[in-house]
Amino acid sequence: MAVYTVHEPPMKAEQSQPDPERFVFVRDGFSFWAFLLPPLWMLWHRLWLMFLGYVIVATALQVALNLSYTMAQAFGWNWSENQPPKKEARFSLVYTIAILVGALIVVTGIDPLQLTILSMVLTAATLPISIVPFLVLMNDKYYVKEHGNGWFSNAVLCLIIALALLVTLVAIPLQIFGGR
Numbered sequence: 001m002a003v004y005t006v007h008e009p010p011m012k013a014e015q016s017q018p019d020p021e022r023f024v025f026v027r028d029g030f031s032f033w034a035f036l037l038p039p040l041w042m043l044w045h046r047l048w049l050m051f052l053g054y055v056i057v058a059t060a061l062q063v064a065l066n067l068s069y070t071m072a073q074a075f076g077w078n079w080s081e082n083q084p085p086k087k088e089a090r091f092s093l094v095y096t097i098a099i100l101v102g103a104l105i106v107v108t109g110i111d112p113l114q115l116t117i118l119s120m121v122l123t124a125a126t127l128p129i130s131i132v133p134f135l136v137l138m139n140d141k142y143y144v145k146e147h148g149n150g151w152f153s154n155a156v157l158c159l160i161i162a163l164a165l166l167v168t169l170v171a172i173p174l175q176i177f178g179g180r
Helices: 032-036 038-044 048-075 089-108 112-137 141-147 151-177
Strands: 003-007 024-028
Touching: 032 038, 038 048, 048 089, 112 151
Parallel strands: none
Antiparallel strands: 003 024
């Protein structure tokens, strides 16, 4: 037996009673394709805002999970998809904190564009710090023997470091003193 839900549109200003001709009947049921491929189903049925919300939530969860995996690998923690959260407490804690911090940023009303610009500036500031050790290591004959960098690779790396420093020196004051 088919089950339908009835949706009554809002009444127009000149109406005193609802118009039954405008009622919409929607068949209730299970959609196999919506269950199997939700994003494609949403796009096919032109549910743009629902699709956008789905993508935002999925991306936020993926970023939090990526942060948790990265921290677990960096600090040598145990982590696994197959273990309960109790066995991988640090990994689960980082994942939970990442989700809560993301939700807190949304709730406080911080401008996401300003936050993105600030994170880009901080990333540019860490670039020289992360590249210089590689430059030193790739020129150390003890570790890399004959596979070390040549003059061209060293010149390109020095140029990248100089550009990153320049971007950092320009962007941090602009971020602090510029804008609104």
